[in-house]
Amino acid sequence: MHETQRQRTRDLLREEGLERALFSHLDSVKWLTGYAPQVQLGGNHFAGGPALVWYEDGHFTLVVLDIDAEHAGAFGDEPDGTLLTYPGYAVEEPVRSPEHIATALGTLTGSASGPIGVEMHSLPAHLYEIVQAAGDPVAIDGRLVPLRMVKSEEEIALLRRNFELSDLGHRVAAVTTRPGLREIDVWTAIHSAINREAGFRVPLGNDCVVGYRDPNNVGGWPKDLEIKGDTALIVDLSTAYGGYWSDSCNVYYATEPTERQIGIHRVIEETLVFAISLIRPGVPCRDVDGKVRAFVEKRGYPVYPHHTGHGVGVSVHEEPRITPYNDTPLEEGMVIMLEPGIYFPGETSCRLEHGLLVTKDGAEVLTSHIDPL
Amino acid sequence: MHETQRQRTRDLLREEGLERALFSHLDSVKWLTGYAPQVQLGGNHFAGGPALVWYEDGHFTLVVLDIDAEHAGAFGDEPDGTLLTYPGYAVEEPVRSPEHIATALGTLTGSASGPIGVEMHSLPAHLYEIVQAAGDPVAIDGRLVPLRMVKSEEEIALLRRNFELSDLGHRVAAVTTRPGLREIDVWTAIHSAINREAGFRVPLGNDCVVGYRDPNNVGGWPKDLEIKGDTALIVDLSTAYGGYWSDSCNVYYATEPTERQIGIHRVIEETLVFAISLIRPGVPCRDVDGKVRAFVEKRGYPVYPHHTGHGVGVSVHEEPRITPYNDTPLEEGMVIMLEPGIYFPGETSCRLEHGLLVTKDGAEVLTSHIDPL
Numbered sequence: 001m002h003e004t005q006r007q008r009t010r011d012l013l014r015e016e017g018l019e020r021a022l023f024s025h026l027d028s029v030k031w032l033t034g035y036a037p038q039v040q041l042g043g044n045h046f047a048g049g050p051a052l053v054w055y056e057d058g059h060f061t062l063v064v065l066d067i068d069a070e071h072a073g074a075f076g077d078e079p080d081g082t083l084l085t086y087p088g089y090a091v092e093e094p095v096r097s098p099e100h101i102a103t104a105l106g107t108l109t110g111s112a113s114g115p116i117g118v119e120m121h122s123l124p125a126h127l128y129e130i131v132q133a134a135g136d137p138v139a140i141d142g143r144l145v146p147l148r149m150v151k152s153e154e155e156i157a158l159l160r161r162n163f164e165l166s167d168l169g170h171r172v173a174a175v176t177t178r179p180g181l182r183e184i185d186v187w188t189a190i191h192s193a194i195n196r197e198a199g200f201r202v203p204l205g206n207d208c209v210v211g212y213r214d215p216n217n218v219g220g221w222p223k224d225l226e227i228k229g230d231t232a233l234i235v236d237l238s239t240a241y242g243g244y245w246s247d248s249c250n251v252y253y254a255t256e257p258t259e260r261q262i263g264i265h266r267v268i269e270e271t272l273v274f275a276i277s278l279i280r281p282g283v284p285c286r287d288v289d290g291k292v293r294a295f296v297e298k299r300g301y302p303v304y305p306h307h308t309g310h311g312v313g314v315s316v317h318e319e320p321r322i323t324p325y326n327d328t329p330l331e332e333g334m335v336i337m338l339e340p341g342i343y344f345p346g347e348t349s350c351r352l353e354h355g356l357l358v359t360k361d362g363a364e365v366l367t368s369h370i371d372p373l
Numbered sequence: 374m375h376e377t378q379r380q381r382t383r384d385l386l387r388e389e390g391l392e393r394a395l396f397s398h399l400d401s402v403k404w405l406t407g408y409a410p411q412v413q414l415g416g417n418h419f420a421g422g423p424a425l426v427w428y429e430d431g432h433f434t435l436v437v438l439d440i441d442a443e444h445a446g447a448f449g450d451e452p453d454g455t456l457l458t459y460p461g462y463a464v465e466e467p468v469r470s471p472e473h474i475a476t477a478l479g480t481l482t483g484s485a486s487g488p489i490g491v492e493m494h495s496l497p498a499h500l501y502e503i504v505q506a507a508g509d510p511v512a513i514d515g516r517l518v519p520l521r522m523v524k525s526e527e528e529i530a531l532l533r534r535n536f537e538l539s540d541l542g543h544r545v546a547a548v549t550t551r552p553g554l555r556e557i558d559v560w561t562a563i564h565s566a567i568n569r570e571a572g573f574r575v576p577l578g579n580d581c582v583v584g585y586r587d588p589n590n591v592g593g594w595p596k597d598l599e600i601k602g603d604t605a606l607i608v609d610l611s612t613a614y615g616g617y618w619s620d621s622c623n624v625y626y627a628t629e630p631t632e633r634q635i636g637i638h639r640v641i642e643e644t645l646v647f648a649i650s651l652i653r654p655g656v657p658c659r660d661v662d663g664k665v666r667a668f669v670e671k672r673g674y675p676v677y678p679h680h681t682g683h684g685v686g687v688s689v690h691e692e693p694r695i696t697p698y699n700d701t702p703l704e705e706g707m708v709i710m711l712e713p714g715i716y717f718p719g720e721t722s723c724r725l726e727h728g729l730l731v732t733k734d735g736a737e738v739l740t741s742h743i744d745p746l
Binding site (some may be wrong): 042045128205 | 399412413419422464466493498499502514557561562564567568572574595597599613678694696
C-alpha cells in the first residue's frame, strides 16, 4: 500500500541529500502511508500533536495516537514501514499526550547531527525543538505536492469510489430540490444518503447555495435560506473515503428554470464540454485556463472569479491548479476537476464540474452526475 | 463578548510577568474571542496556520484567514480587541498563506526582547521562529484550562442552546431505534434533525454503538452494524454551536429490553441520581469519582473503564475531570457531565449522562433527554 508514493519520496530526498526527514502535514502523512483518520470534529483532542512520518535511510515510521492506530490499515506490516503509537487518554492521571508524542519522536530522531527535512508549517513548536536538538532543520514544505499529481492505480480506485459517492449525492439533490425547502434540508438529505450508502460517517464538502445569495452566490455552506420557485441551487459535493476526496458540482432548479437560467446553463454546459476537449498530456494548465475563460467571455458573460479547475487526491484542491499562472503540463494519470461558472449575485448562478482522469491521448470523465438540462 | 475571559487571562499573564503572549490552540482562541470556525472538514486548507491570538500590554489581536473573518463575530469592535486578517485563496498566483500569516504575525511581534508566552503544542514551527526572533519563548500550554472551568452567563447560554440540540437528537434516537436498521441509519436521522433545527451544519460527536460490539461496546462512531431485536444502542451526542459543545448519553432498545438489560439500566439510573446528589461547591472531583465507582462496584457490576465525568465548554472534554486523581474542588458556575456506565463486551452495555450547572448549593440539570426506563 502506497509503495509508489514512498519510492518517489525516497528518490526526492536522496536527490536532495537528505537522509532524514519529518513529515507532519496530514496530506503528506496520508499519501505516504494510507493513514486515514476521522476529521469531522476537527481532530482528536486527546492527540499530542499531528500524526507524523519519520523518514530515515529509506524507512518510514508512522507515529500516531494509540486509539488512532485503527486508521493506519496494514501500514505497520509493510517492509519499509513501522507503526509507532503513543498513549493519550488516561483516567488514573492527567492526559499527557503532548509529552508522549515528544518522547516517541525522540526515540526516532536520536541525537546524530546533519540535515533533517522538516514540514515546518504543520510541525508544532514542542516537536520542532526535538528536531532542532537532533540536527539541522531544512524546510521541505510542499515538496511532496508535485509528486502527488500523477496518481497510482490504487489511488485512482479510491478516487473512483469517492466519485460514486458524490454522484449518489447529486441524484438525491436532483429529487430533493423543491420550493419551500431550505439549503440545509437538501444538504441533510444528500449527506444522509451518502453516509447510509458508505455504512459509516463520510466527511462532506463543499457548497449548497441558492443563486439569489448576495453578495456571494459562488459557494458556501448551507443555511436556512429558502428555495423559492425560480431558485437555482448550486450543489458542490466532495466526499472523503479512504483519505481521498471527490469533487463535483451541478445546479438544480426548484421548478422550471427561467429562460435566462436556461441560457446561462447552456453556456456553461458548452463551456464544460469545450474544457474537457482541451485535456490531454502535454497541454500546460494555463492554456486550458485561458481558453476556458475566453470561451465564457466571448459569449458575453462575466468570467468566474475562481480557478478553472484543480487536481484532487488526498486534498480536495491540489496540484495541478488550472489557473492563469500555472505552466505545469498535464500528464497521463493526473486526476483533475474542471468547473466553469457564471454568477449574477442576488439573482442566479450556475457552475458545472466534472472530474477527469488524464489518459494517454485525452481524458476519461470519472463523474456521472450531470445530465444535459 | 468574552470580556470576562480576557480579564482572567490578563490577570494571569500579569501575575506571571508576561507582557506578551501568543495563543494558538483553537480552544484558547475560541474562549478568548468567541471565534467559532467550521471544523467538519478538518480545518480550512487555504489557511497558513491555526487562528492566533496575540496578547500585548492588555490588548488582544485575533489573526485569521480572510475568508474566516465571518466566524469572528464582532470581536474586532471590542475596545480590547483587534481583528487582523491575511490573504489565502488566490487565482493569479500560487496560494501563499503560510507566508502571509507569518508576515501578519511579524507586524505584531516586532523585534523587542523579553519573554513571550507561547502555546507550544499548537504553534507551527515557521511561526515559532518568528517568536524566537522577537523575544524569549516561555511555554504556557494549558495555562488557560483552569481559567475556563467556571463559565460566564454568556457561556452558560451557549451551552444551554447546545444541550437543547443534543436533547433533540435523543428524541429522534428514541423513535428511530428499531430492528433491521443499522447504527449509521439512526445516526443520520439524528444529525439531520439537529442540522435542520439549527438551520446550518452542526458538528456532531460522539458514539452510536450496539451493545453487542466486541471488544469495544463503550463508544465509537456508527458503522453498518445491525440493530437486532435485543440490541441496546448507546447514543452519546455532542453538538457544537457557537464554538461551545454539549454532551449527553442515553441507551435505546430495539424492542423490549431483556430482564438483564433492565437490571443493568436500573442500576445506572440509580448511579446517575446518586452522582448528581454529590454535586455541590467545595466537593473535590476525586471524591465524586470514587463514590460513584464504589456505588457500581457494590452492586456487583464491573466498574466502567473511563472517567466518571468532565467539564464541557469550548472543548467536549475539559477540566474539571471527574477522575481518581483530581483534587480540584467543584465551584459554582462550573458545567460538568456525569456518565456512569456498565459494559459487557459482546453482549450489552449501558451509559447514562447528564449535564449539570454547579449552583450555590447543589446542581441544576441542563439536559432533559433521559426518561426513566
